[in-house]
Amino acid sequence: MAGYTAVTAEDLAIMLETIGVGSIEELFHDAIPAGVRLGRPMDLPAGEPEQAVYAELRRLAERNVSAEDEITFLGAGMYDHYVPSIVDMLMSRSEFLTPYTPYQPEVSQGGLQVMFEYQTAICELTGLPVSNASVYEGPSAVGAAAYMAKLANRRPRVLVSRGVHPHSRATLDTLAVGYGTEVVEIGLDDGVTDLDALREALSDDVGAVILQQPNFLGAIEDVQAFSDAAHEHGALVICAADPLTLGVLEAPGNQGADLVVGEGQSLGNRLDFGGPSFGFFAATEKYIRSMPGRIAGETTDVDGRRGFVLTLQTREQHIRREKATSNICTSQALNALGGVVYLSWLGRQGIVELGELMLQRTHYAREQLAALDGVAKLHDRPVVREFALRLDADVDAVLERCAADGVNAGFALGREYDEFGDGLLVAITELRSRADIDRLVEVLGAAVAAERSAPRAEVVR
Amino acid sequence: MAGYTAVTAEDLAIMLETIGVGSIEELFHDAIPAGVRLGRPMDLPAGEPEQAVYAELRRLAERNVSAEDEITFLGAGMYDHYVPSIVDMLMSRSEFLTPYTPYQPEVSQGGLQVMFEYQTAICELTGLPVSNASVYEGPSAVGAAAYMAKLANRRPRVLVSRGVHPHSRATLDTLAVGYGTEVVEIGLDDGVTDLDALREALSDDVGAVILQQPNFLGAIEDVQAFSDAAHEHGALVICAADPLTLGVLEAPGNQGADLVVGEGQSLGNRLDFGGPSFGFFAATEKYIRSMPGRIAGETTDVDGRRGFVLTLQTREQHIRREKATSNICTSQALNALGGVVYLSWLGRQGIVELGELMLQRTHYAREQLAALDGVAKLHDRPVVREFALRLDADVDAVLERCAADGVNAGFALGREYDEFGDGLLVAITELRSRADIDRLVEVLGAAVAAERSAPRAEVVR
């Protein structure tokens, strides 16, 4: 057994005497009715020393093929970026890692100021004046945004682009059942949201329209056109965005979006097989009192010193309970710290340079790949860091061949889009060099060629 | 180029103006005579961004077969122990990682108290009343100890057991040339220092005798007998010890040793391909003013608060210069912190339990291995955590076969001892389970068998 308790035999004797009971069991037996006592040890493996637990977790890690083990072009919502060492260092400082939510601001100025700085950075990126201090992650941020829209205008319906991440749409569907919003999907037209279809579906019953920038197929959406259409009907515009593209892409807040939300992982957070990362949530001034989650605000102390507090708490569950704007409590403060440290590290010029590098490499990769036999662009729209292809071969089989060559060629779109059963989504980051891309071209080209010449085998389960 | 400087164009202009020069070059050209200016860029690879440097260092790491990649029984002075996570965490705290030697005690109480605690732990382990705050590492600690003996009694000769680590003996030889001490080796007799030879070599010219506990062949030395013999001639007894065995072995300080020194790596320090780790250096009261290195002492401040300072600094180079007891300045404070954190984690009972575990597994491994065909004990002496075998087969070839099976069977004694060309030194730690040992038995047994049956090949370079 390993443990972190500290009760010695002497402690125990003194403590029991002080309490006035004869044994620890007594405390439990007095409190827990006999009918619901377990009465047997739990059936779990025996505890192990630290070295054994380390070995076990290493064993499991080695059963995974991580981005450290292959050249990966997998993206689709989370991206293999370089996490700078200072992010790890700061996130692992006890003073940031171990406190609770800053309920006592006098001894939480570090965390509170980090939130304030984070909010500032998110506002600047998104082009909106208000940000909260984080929500869970990207897809649930979309669901939370639609709920906020519901609270704001009580309209029964939201429209969501099919270019929005499938997980975001699925999450929205799930949550909307709860708060009673009807979700209507707007299809794609050649890689981007079908604006005509959107206009057609819009009405004064529509509380919000939701799009993603760049969209799931990597394409740049015309946010302004989207906003104009929606605003004509008084609908809120919710834009899910990839924050790391916002050094080169116009801020959605400057293109009419009322809410800009999204997945923050690309900002200095690990992949972690999907989490924890953070979601961001920014809005126009009007919605400041409808936001979910913690918000840090600047103020002064009794002596006039600058300080920070959790503010506008009357929105929140612990004050307003059933009337709260959200039920969120614990969110992702530490991950958001990682985000703002990353953005500070990247800096004003760096975020543009990084965006430009991704843009150029993505263009290069797209053109090189599309020139392969049996490979074509799925759409021709401008992209930033990810793009979709069509393969004239079984995508899964091609991916399997590439994997055998140490290359993860991307995401099989058929996993989420029936209409793109032949689709492959390829993501580029600053970690994928031209040499990596050339390798992908070589490996994918060979795999497609092999699949096209191979007699199509029966699919065996 | 990557860098950590912060001079913007505006900074530069202001700074140059303040200084009163027109360019940075001017500062250099004014100061450095033309004849010794380089006049060309240095011929080094171009600087790279963090991600590229990380990738390069990972590439190099992967060209190594570390203790993470094989089952290793390699010891011979450094051991693959589990380094608890709290050691890493504390060693990487900025507050411990980045300060200099504590020259300003008012803002260095953390580091100074750690030294004091470390010294306390080393005293307790070694059975001696005085410890310094660390020296570089094990072998040079032996050299430093002999120098201290020289300063103490000015005698021209030291005797050193052939059971002392070959690197310690080599270091002693190198340094003794400098301070003009003659080094005479005392041979081994059935695995331990030949006491008769020692007694014979002793005279009143001998300033110190040096032994190692357990010795390089893993055997427990009779420190008391050694001390008694040496003290008869007024020679100092210097015992190099493996500190992690001192939970089960008597403290050399209780067996007459005047100085106990050694390699601290086994106390919570990484292997690091040989360093940095730390050396420890403990002595009887008499030598407190002859010690090398920093020593922390307890004192009080002007208000009577308990505090710690570097003390007895008149021994040191920065005060006494050519009359100093040693030239050491920067030593191994951070590694010593790792050591005392490790010892705190291990604790009073833990160091005994760990010693006992090694003892039992070592015994098991030794008996199992010695029972193999073509394998015999090199000596029959009691051992704690390491033991020597003789193989009836080419040792290097056997090691190579074992390595191919993922097992590093140990250290070929022939690398350091001509007389043990058939010798293999096998080390056991808490990380080598019975299953690992059984695997070694299997693999080594097969390797020896294969070598014995194979026609002896010509040695090809």
Added chain:
Amino acid sequence: MSTLDSSQTKQQLERATTIFEKGAPGRRAFRAPDLDVPPVEGLIPPASRRAAPPRLPEASEPEIVRHYVNLSKRNFDLDSGFYPLGSCTMKHNPRLHERVAALPGHARMHPLQDPRRAQGALELMYGLQESLAEIAGLPHVSLQPSAGSHGELAGVLLTRAYHADRGEQRTKVLTPDSAHGTNPATVTMAGYEVVKVALDGAGGVDVDDLRAKAGTDVACLMLTNPSTLGIFDPNIEEIASIVHGVGATLYYDGANLNAIMGYSRPGDMGFDIVHFNLHKTFTQPHGGGGPGAGPIAVSDRIEPFLPRPQVVRRAPAVNGGRPTPPVFELDDDRPKSIGKLRGFQGNYGVFVRTYAYIRSLGAEGLQDVSEVSVLNANYLLARLREKVGDRLPLAFGERCMHEFVLSGAPMKKELGIRTLDLAKRLLDHGFHPPTVYFPLVVEEALLIEPTETETRETLDGFADAIAAIVAEAAEDPEIARNAPYTTPVRRLDEAGAAKRPRVRQTL
């Protein structure tokens, strides 16, 4: 003796400056990799191209490090001191967990990796599901929810799906007064009406009130047990049977599971759904407000509706006589599922830590956790009763589980200091205060949860500090009323902050 300013500490003298106020134009830490492909202009249509770079900080790496390291020193943290925040289970965060979570095979693992190449991650998640199921006494687990409140939302949505599947339309969810705010907030978000159940005189659910309110329009009862009063409800069996009797589901807020592991299980009490706070009971560091994870365990009748995907184990195939290892898969094919609550498979990094914790402690260790957490709470309670029992009486009963609630009402009345003042004054003593003004049912409440990882010496020191503050207030209440004095900033103007919110820096 003269100091820089004898009335202020060094931290107090430093005006807080943000990272945006540091640095200088042109400074930077990041260097981009060289552009290694032929550059092409105009890849982004002008209307979509950002005109000016976002005004992010411009600072060197050393400046950034120093800024955040110094900021960190303006936080109180668990690695530095006692943090008895009730309902939050501020127990020691083992660093082993950070080490294993950082292994590249976990940390740099893409969530959409082909499951055949993610067997380690899936095996871990499956193993964790199994362990949590055993701890909860409920057979099925979804790891997906991101925190406790997210688990609650999952639970109420599951309830909705369950009733809908049976063709029932229920409208109400019952929850007692002592419930955490997330409970009613969740109910609203999930489209139900909150109905409050009263407490009885002992702090438990008022069974008569429950019986009165439990009709067939009730979809669910949400209960925290032990409650936020630190009381294990003695009528738990009756409560369960009443709720079952009307066909509603039973939701167990597991925030307080730290009190009962190995002693009692929500499933055995008749509950259908329980959430775990892995960031409370299972040592995930709180990170100053997350991340966490809020897995749920459910009964058979709820299982069909669990979020997708679920991690499943396919029976090891027998391959030419030799059994192959089991294969783990992500099962997305769940026709009755409520769907997804978030992206991907949940906060895997948190699962790694929890898995490591459960493997470290085992059944015996987890039971020890509960034993010592209850022992420590009762010991601290006894010490406080002995010292300040008249001024800060226990709100209900005689003993407690892993936490307890004192009322500051007599102190307020007799000494003229409020619970808030006591809390602030504790800061000067180097302790983090308990949770204050929660649960709402106790006047001037102090909710104290010491956790099992604290020593007796620490508990004694805390009791002494409380006693000293109470004694001090008897002399001079102004001292506490104006506390704290030694913190980086003193009492802050929260009302002003809310009135004219400044939630970002003007750049």
Added chain:
Amino acid sequence: MSTLDSSQTKQQLERATTIFEKGAPGRRAFRAPDLDVPPVEGLIPPASRRAAPPRLPEASEPEIVRHYVNLSKRNFDLDSGFYPLGSCTMKHNPRLHERVAALPGHARMHPLQDPRRAQGALELMYGLQESLAEIAGLPHVSLQPSAGSHGELAGVLLTRAYHADRGEQRTKVLTPDSAHGTNPATVTMAGYEVVKVALDGAGGVDVDDLRAKAGTDVACLMLTNPSTLGIFDPNIEEIASIVHGVGATLYYDGANLNAIMGYSRPGDMGFDIVHFNLHKTFTQPHGGGGPGAGPIAVSDRIEPFLPRPQVVRRAPAVNGGRPTPPVFELDDDRPKSIGKLRGFQGNYGVFVRTYAYIRSLGAEGLQDVSEVSVLNANYLLARLREKVGDRLPLAFGERCMHEFVLSGAPMKKELGIRTLDLAKRLLDHGFHPPTVYFPLVVEEALLIEPTETETRETLDGFADAIAAIVAEAAEDPEIARNAPYTTPVRRLDEAGAAKRPRVRQTL
């Protein structure tokens, strides 16, 4: 306003307690793995068996963590503030280096691993040797020495071996007054006599004195350049030629290499041996007093004597047409070698960090380091002259390299505060003081080295603080004389500590 004790900070109020004073009998953090072999009694002969367990601490893991985390907060550190400790090059320590050094392929690598399975480590060491050789302008490098002073010892022992090999017995080593204490201490340890060389009026070596003392009994000149006065010796070429003229070796103390990278090289100045302080110039964190590494670069004539083993590269073999990669080996077969200075191959973990640093910066970046370190020093010097030039004049000359020495003598005389007082008062301003009372040749010396990683704002702030202290002393010197006030402890009784040394805790 009333506080706990208005005249003391929280840290000052806490009595320092050691880890041995914490915990309680029976507490523990470590759990041993189960004994998995049949236990055998009596494996250690009774006389060698320890009778009672060593009285190590008995504490739980949370207690240990809290103890050391709190202790850490009683340190000033470079990640929190300016640390202009002259001659120590307290530059930013990039965390990238800690990350890469921790990779198991480096960190968990046994030093006696078969070199064929240690090719990464050997390639790294070889690459580092090459880089250091280029930076020094000397063709051969040994990485073995553990610190600067160890490098010095290596250098003087090499000198001895060199002369011995030529059949010469020389007895003296020259070193100027401004030398660091390790220089003369090393000379003694290596069995030579120290002969001091005077300085000229400009702070350089007095060439006449040198010429007078440079006889054929001189084995070596040890010189620091730029000197510890921050002065690049203008007569360096003449100095070298005088020393060469008498057949002695030239040893270059490279502690100050940060000033000249890319501008000038010891080898090109005629030196035979130079040591590097990887913990100064190359960012290895100082760790509160180590670890460091002190590699040496040497000329051809010294090379045969270098310590063993050396890392060598065997020319890539051509294997059936395809060239195989180069193979790195440890060459132990060096008949003239002075032998070993320590175990194994040196402080490899430090080499990893240095290698990463050199790869990050490249030639251009290292030159930038020197440029900005000199720029920053001259800027700070200019600011200080402007503000306090009369009270704290520059000891020699007008400008400096990467550091400079002020004399506190006028301040002492005119204001009645010593350099020590100024240093202690700086602590209250949140700055680490410069090196004080060194070099010895300057009265009341302050040796100030800002390094290249500090911003202009920080330098300005430091200059302002010095000016404020000087101004304050003009008003009331007692303030500085009794400083510091805000540190965890105030001035300590060092004399008492040395008189009755308590160097361990009585258990």
